[in-house]
Structures are given as structure tokens and as C-alpha cells.
Amino acid sequence: MKTGRLRSLQAKLALRLAALYVAATAIAVAALIYQAYETADTLNDRELSLRAADLARYITLDPTGTARLEPPPELAGRYQASDNTDIFAVRRAADAVVAASPPNFGEVAAKWPVGTDDPSYFHLKDFGGEGREYYGLTVVQSSAAGPLSVSVARAADADILVHSLLREFVLDLGWIIPLLVIATLAVGAVAIRSAFKPVAEVSQRAAVIGPGATSIRLPETNLPNEITPLVTAVNRALDRLEQGFQVQRQFTANAAHELRTPLAIVTAALDVVEGNGEIAKIKSDVARMNRLVNQLLRVARLDAVALDVSDAVDLNDVASEIVAAMAPWSLARKRAIALQADTEPVVVRGNRYAIGDAVRNLVENAVAYAPPSSEVTVSTSVNGIISVADHGPGIAAEEREHIFERFWRGSGKGGSGAGLGLAIVTEIMKAHQGSVIVDHNPGGGAIFTLSFSHPISPQKKKSPAGAAGPSE
Numbered sequence: 001m002k003t004g005r006l007r008s009l010q011a012k013l014a015l016r017l018a019a020l021y022v023a024a025t026a027i028a029v030a031a032l033i034y035q036a037y038e039t040a041d042t043l044n045d046r047e048l049s050l051r052a053a054d055l056a057r058y059i060t061l062d063p064t065g066t067a068r069l070e071p072p073p074e075l076a077g078r079y080q081a082s083d084n085t086d087i088f089a090v091r092r093a094a095d096a097v098v099a100a101s102p103p104n105f106g107e108v109a110a111k112w113p114v115g116t117d118d119p120s121y122f123h124l125k126d127f128g129g130e131g132r133e134y135y136g137l138t139v140v141q142s143s144a145a146g147p148l149s150v151s152v153a154r155a156a157d158a159d160i161l162v163h164s165l166l167r168e169f170v171l172d173l174g175w176i177i178p179l180l181v182i183a184t185l186a187v188g189a190v191a192i193r194s195a196f197k198p199v200a201e202v203s204q205r206a207a208v209i210g211p212g213a214t215s216i217r218l219p220e221t222n223l224p225n226e227i228t229p230l231v232t233a234v235n236r237a238l239d240r241l242e243q244g245f246q247v248q249r250q251f252t253a254n255a256a257h258e259l260r261t262p263l264a265i266v267t268a269a270l271d272v273v274e275g276n277g278e279i280a281k282i283k284s285d286v287a288r289m290n291r292l293v294n295q296l297l298r299v300a301r302l303d304a305v306a307l308d309v310s311d312a313v314d315l316n317d318v319a320s321e322i323v324a325a326m327a328p329w330s331l332a333r334k335r336a337i338a339l340q341a342d343t344e345p346v347v348v349r350g351n352r353y354a355i356g357d358a359v360r361n362l363v364e365n366a367v368a369y370a371p372p373s374s375e376v377t378v379s380t381s382v383n384g385i386i387s388v389a390d391h392g393p394g395i396a397a398e399e400r401e402h403i404f405e406r407f408w409r410g411s412g413k414g415g416s417g418a419g420l421g422l423a424i425v426t427e428i429m430k431a432h433q434g435s436v437i438v439d440h441n442p443g444g445g446a447i448f449t450l451s452f453s454h455p456i457s458p459q460k461k462k463s464p465a466g467a468a469g470p471s472e
Contacts, residue, residue, distance in 0.1 A: 057143030067145035069099035091149045115140045115149040198222045268392040315346040315380045322359045334372045340379040349454035350432045358428040361421035366390035386454030389447040
């Protein structure tokens with residue numbers, strides 16, 4: 001089963017779509033996370049550059065030409081209240097520090113080369129009395145005192161909020177993205193299944209095609225372009241097969257009809273001939289040939305014409321008629337035949353004469369294999385069942401699945417049949433959507449049971465349709 005699912009075209013498409021989508025999603029999420037952190041770093045660098053520009057804007061010269069930092073109260077208060085979170089150093093030359101906060105950062109910055117128009121970045125570890133970590137940049141800014149080298153930095157732990165937000169963003173992606181992936185894959189699987197629905201319908205239609213339903217064709221509309229040529233080719237092949245079946249059935253029917261007349265003449269001629277045991281043997285052979293021809297005609301009719309199984313049929317009536325008609329024939333062969341009908345009408349939906357054919361074939365087989373002086377019993381049951389039991393040798397378990405095949409005869413059987421009787425019974429029960437099974441008879445021998453799928457309660461029994469003539 002697992003191998004079959006993996007070989008399914010839908011499964012292959014779904015797996016490839018899933019792999020592609022998961023890979024694309026992983027790349028997109030990685031790019032998004034990278035871009036988020038990159039944007040956060042860019043914004044931090046931009047803020048440091050703006051702070052450097054602000055500091056340079058508030059540098060003034062006193063009458064003696066000395067450069068001084070005179071920030072407005074708001075900016076000054078921010079640096080004083082920052083708890084050394086933000087630090088800066090403004091230098092006029094390499095070692096001429098104009099202003100610094102804290103002062104010891106000015107001492108450190110004085111040892112660095114002056115800045116340039118492009119920011120140069122630095123990283124301080126264990127700076128100050130608290131041993132904090134800082135990230136910053138040095139850049140040249142224009143001022144009233146001329147070009148100034150401004151170094152600004154921020155404590156690494158000051159960005160904890162930004163990084164916390166980024167971590168929360170990544171965690172949210174961690175559970176949202178899988179849900180979106182699963183939902184999208186589910187939608188994709190439904191879409192694939194919907195797209196393959198016409199193919200499934202074609203498969204279901206093809207499953208019912210058989211020797212008895214060769215006229216069915218596969219639908220060629222609403223199919224994918226890749227499937228349509230295959231379906232068209234299959235339909236053309238079915239056309240050829242149906243034609244072959246029709247030729248075969250017509251040949252069988254014609255041959256059987258052609259044989260009936262000479263066999264009837266031979267039978268009539270033998271009935272008036274008196275002679276030794278050879279004549280009796282010839283009569284037996286001719287009777288066997290007559291039975292075979294009649295069975296071939298029944299097979300041809302079952303194959304060519306769909307049975308009308310819409311009538312209400314009382315199995316008690318059918319069983320009674322068959323037993324009455326075949327009792328003389330059975331007694332002539334030194335076998336008795338008995339009827340055990342249910343006390344209530346056993347009404348089913350079906351074809352009266354086809355059901356009679358099925359019962360007749362079972363009785364013929366039972367009489368043929370039952371020992372002399374034994375009894376064949378035909379029984380009915382109110383749940384839509386009719387059975388025929390004998391006390392013959394029975395049927396081996398390994399042969400029970402083959403006895404309903406056409407022209408199959410078990411080895412070592414002494415009957416004179418051609419192996420068509422039970423095949424006819426099977427076809428009749430298929431037309432009635434019923435079943436035929438064989439089992440061991442508790443009294444010895446075999447019991448064949450016809451089970452109909454559409455029993456009718458006795459009060460709904462209808463009069464049978466007009467007679468269409470007895471079956472062959």
C-alpha cells in the first residue's frame with residue numbers, strides 16, 4: 001500500500017510541490033530575518049551619525065578662538081541622564097579634545113587617528129568603571145570651529161529592546177510559518193486532488209467494463225490534455241473489443257441454432273428405433289448434445305441481451321414449477337426431488353424465467369451427481385434465498401472457486417455436462433445483483449444457495465409480467 005501511494009501521480013506532484021514550497025519558504029524566511037537584523041544595524045549606525053552631526057552643530061568659538069561645546073539644555077540633559085549609555089568625544093585635532101562624556105572616553109579617543117568623511121567603526125570592551133561594552137563610529141563633521149573628528153558610541157546593552165523585538169519576531173515566524181506552510185500544502189493537495197478528479201472518474205468508469213458491459217466508454221471531456229489521448233486510444237480499443245465479442249456471440253448463437261434442427265431430427269428418429277444397448281448409448285449422447293446446444297443458446301442470450309430484473313417474483317412459485325417439471329425426469333434416473341417451500345411468499349425483484357433457468361441448472365447438476373435412490377431438495381427462505389441440496393460426493397474446497405467458470409469440469413467427475421450450467425447460474429445472479437455460493441451439505445453432498453439482494457415483503461408482491469415464453 002505504501003509503495004502504491006508513492007507511485008501515485010498525485011502523491012509525486014504533492015511531494016514535489018511540498019519540497020519546492022518548503023525550500024522557497026525557508027529561503028524567504030532566512031532573507032527576511034537577515035534583512036531585519038541588517039535594517040536594525042543600519043538604523044543604529046544612522047542614529048550615531050545624526051548624533052555626531054548634532055554635536056558638531058553646537059560647537060562654538062569664544063573670543064580667544066577656543067572651541068567649546070554648548071548644547072541646548074535638552075541635549076545636555078540627555079547625556080547627563082544617560083548613565084554613560086551614550087558616550088562621545090569631539091576632537092579638533094588628533095589629541096585636542098574639545099569635549100568628551102565621560103572624560104575618560106576623551107582620553108581613549110585622543111589616541112585614535114582623526115576621522116574621515118567615511119565613518120570608521122570601533123568596539124570597546126570593558127570600558128569604564130562598570131566594564132560595559134560599546135559599539136560606535138568616528139566621522140568628520142563640519143562646525144563653526146572647522147572640521148571636527150566626532151566619536152560617538154552606545155552601550156551594547158542599550159539595544160536590548162531592539163534585539164528582544166527581533167527575537168520575538170523570529171520566534172513568531174518560527175510557529176507562524178510552519179502553520180502557513182501546512183495550510184498552503186493542504187490547499188495545494190486539495191487543488192491537485194480536484195484537478196485529478198476527472199481522472200478518478202475515468203478510473204471508476206473503467207472498473208465496471210467487462211465482458212458483460214463492453215458498451216461502456218470512458219468520458220473524454222474535462223480531462224487534462226496529457227490524459228485525453230490515452231483515454232481516446234482506450235475507447236478505440238474498447239470499440240474493437242466490443243466488435244470482437246459481438247462476432248463471437250453471434251457465431252455461438254448461429255452455431256447453436258444451426259445444430260438444433262438436425263439434432264431434433266436425429267432425436268425423433270432414434271425414438272422410434274428399437275435395438276440393443278448401442279442405440280441407448282447413442283440416444284444418451286444425442287441428449288447430451290441437445291443439452292449443450294440449449295446451454296450455448298442461453299449463454300449467448302445472457303451475453304447479448306440485458307435481463308429485465310424489475311418484476312416481483314415469488315421464489316416459492318418458481319421452485320414449485322421447476323420441481324413439478326423435473327420430477328418425472330429425475331424419477332426416470334432413480335432420484336427423488338422434493339420441495340421445502342417457506343410458509344410465507346418469498347418475493348424478490350428479478351426475472352422469473354431467468355431465475356427458473358438458474359434453479360433448473362442446479363437441479364440438473366444435483367440429479368447428475370446424486371447417488372441412485374437419493375433425494376434432491378429444493379428449499380426457499382423468506383430472506384430471498386433459494387437452495388438446492390444433494391447427497392452426492394460433494395465438491396472439494398480447492399475446486400469451489402473454479403466450478404462457476406465456463407467449460408470447467410473437475411477432474412474425476414463422472415457427469416456428462418459441458419461445464420456451462422453453473423456459469424449460466426453465475427451470470428443470472430450477477431444480473432440480479434445477487435450471489436451463488438456452494439457449501440458442504442450437513443447430510444453429505446453439496447448445497448448451492450442463490451441469494452437475492454432485493455427481497456420484497458410479502459404484502460408488496462405484484463403479479464408477474466406477461467409470459468415471454470419459457471427459457472431454453
